[in-house]
Amino acid sequence: MAREQQAAQTLFRLSGVSCAGCVNKIESAVQGVAGVQDARINLADKTLKVQGAAAPQSCIEAVRQAGYDAEVAKSSERQRREEQRAQEERHYHQLLWRSAIALGVGLPLMAWGLITDKMSVNSFADQLAWGVMGLITLAILVFCGGQFFSGAWKALRHHSATMDTLVALGTGTAWLFSMLVVLVPHLLPEAARHVYFEASAMIIGLISLGQALEVRARGRTSAAVEKLLELQDTSARVLRDGKEVDLPIEQVQAGDQLRVRPGEKIPVDGMVLEGGSLVDESMLTGEPVPVKKGEGDNLAAGTLNKNGSLLFRAEKVGADTRLAQIIEMVKNAQGSRVPIARLADKISAIFVPVVMIIAVVAALVWFNLGPDPRAAHMLVVLTSVLIIACPCALGLATPMSVMVGVGKGAEYGVLVRNGKALQQSCNLDVLVVDKTGTLTEGSPRLTDIESEGDSDELLRLLASLEQGSEHPLAEAVVTAAHEKKLDLQKPSDFEAITAHGVMGVISGKKILLGNSKLMQRENIPLGDWKARANNLAEAGRTVMYAAVDGVMQGIIAVADPIRDDAAAAIARLRKLGLRLEMLTGDNQASAEAVARHLKIDKVHAELLPEDKERIVAQLQKDGARVGMVGDGINDAPALARADVGFAIGAGTDVAIESADVTLMRSSLHGVANAVELSRATLGNIKQNLFGAFIYNTLGIPIAAGVLFPLTGMLLSPIVAGAAMALSSLTVVSNANRLRFFKPSEVH
């Protein structure tokens, strides 16, 4: 205990710390506190990490004495999120304000222009009035649009161009031209003495408004991770020195004993030491039915203890818990790219410089070939093209949808490793399914017992006999006897005969249990039992003969039962257009019986583990896109070979890290959910890409003036600004529609 306490680590959040000089001062002050082994400040995070058994309060006191303030950091990840949200909120309001001010100046100016049509500079009075207006607009550009200009300048110095570049160039050109008109109107032809101050102000206002709305909408796209984070408890009840104390979750260490009461969340991963309870794991696995937990069972952080009190030992804490790993994985996957985005990526990478060239070329064409007023037309075209061309929408099209799609999957217990897996899940042809543990429950059960006399008595004798055997089928027999609460006895003269069965003596009776070969060997006639056994065998069961004192007494049949939901899930998968094939190491007869029952198209039976990978590879060679479902560890090579590997089952650490898709719930419904989700996400991405491409490919020529011969009008830079603001907003909003995705499965 003492050693564990020594290794304890406390994290403090500092305030008032801003310089490197403060760091030394605080570190040495805290190091002076009794029990502190090491104190280290992270200036970027403004946190202090203290190692040692010192009381947190005395550390805080030491920091205060040094002239700063500190508090114990609570559940850091969640707090970070909250701060992030608060900062987002501030940024949102800042953008709204900028937009309001810019539009507040731009709108009246535009109204003035529309109503009076006096936007030209023809006299000294005009010069003066518009000069003042120009300075006001300059203030708007600096205060409301300053970040576009500084961003553009910085990007330019790095030989790169961003949307800031386009906005700054567009609005800057409009303002500079207008100022030129104000200062030296006589140098310009009369028709071109028009000012465009309202355009600069309006564009800044509209784009800021669009960004504000985008910030808002983006906040909603990450709702899924937020929900997962909320599952993490902030404190835990730990047994220390025989007492139960509430500790912040960061201070819980592996090996600690913890108590959870009914209705409380389980704070860390661990193993039950005492007590029993129903635990609701639906938040983690999507499994709606609570699971019974008792001594020796594993508990996962974030799940809900329903009705009993549990004492358990912490095994994994902090970032090692399964929940933390899931959150990490979801976050990582949310930011990943899908292959479909490659083209859009390539385009947006060179887009901005290309647009700048297009804008200059279009301006020159208007200047040389266009109708009068040439200078004005040139300016409008230049500004509009620059403003409308921002490739933001294109860049956002895929990440936004992936973000929502991956998060949505996590809600249903479908963990997608990256965007590529998400995309490939949508167009699979064949789904190869491992039988044991996926289609079936994975542990054999006694299904039939037929006997001459009392079947319970026969079962009692057989289970007593099998107690000593290690054969997997024996376990099914013993379990069945336990369920019926039969009293078992120890057999004497027990003997296992390889490939035949077992024999032994119980209460003076000689019992034999095995296949027909065993009965032949012992010269026991099978009689009409043989026909009944054949019937059961055809149904896919493993049948054994039982004889007592040399006379056939009955038969028992054992089978790995098909999972309750397998048939419904397979029907769903077939409806999604997938062909199903089964892989199993089992014998052909029982495999085919299962396949018949579940309507599976093809069976590969009696396989060795390495055959599975070969079959997947063969299917791929024949041109099929193959999905493979297996339970993780023994199917690993085949899962890796498949286009998409679905690791099904408990969601072990290995599986989470290696599979393309991990299903938290041991059900094929998860695969169907994944396929449906993938199709919904891909559909959404295509809508987004289409919208963004159309927008840019149509927007630029229109802004360049190709419609002028038809309409006699040029696209106003203000409309271009509004359209640009709308474009990324549209993409983000459309991605948000995915949040309403629901798999077709009904419980």
Add this chain to the structure above:
Amino acid sequence: MIATLVNTIGVLLIIAIIWWFWLGPRRGAAKTVAVSEQLQIVVKDGVYEPDHIRLPSGHAATLHFLREDPSPCSEWVIFPDLEISAELALNKETTVEIPAAKPGKYPFSCQMQMYRGTLTLE
């Protein structure tokens, strides 16, 4: 007279754009760091600073991103070829683990591809 001037300026602009963004020499803003050292990348005003990073290949490394830019574009940093992405906290350091990888150029960017940089492993 004015026409010639405007056209000349236009053509010069086009040449300047092509030269500056594509052909021009990329001044070495690159930083080479040993694995043990801390390298901080500031995300601000539409760029990563530094935006060219050199690291020895074959070693895992940690990059420290400090995002000072509230605009949503900069929220994520993505290394598509390394299958890494990270959500960057605002005004706070976020560490990004780079696994040991083969020598080569690995571009990284924000979600919208507005902020761009290159990680060179050599």
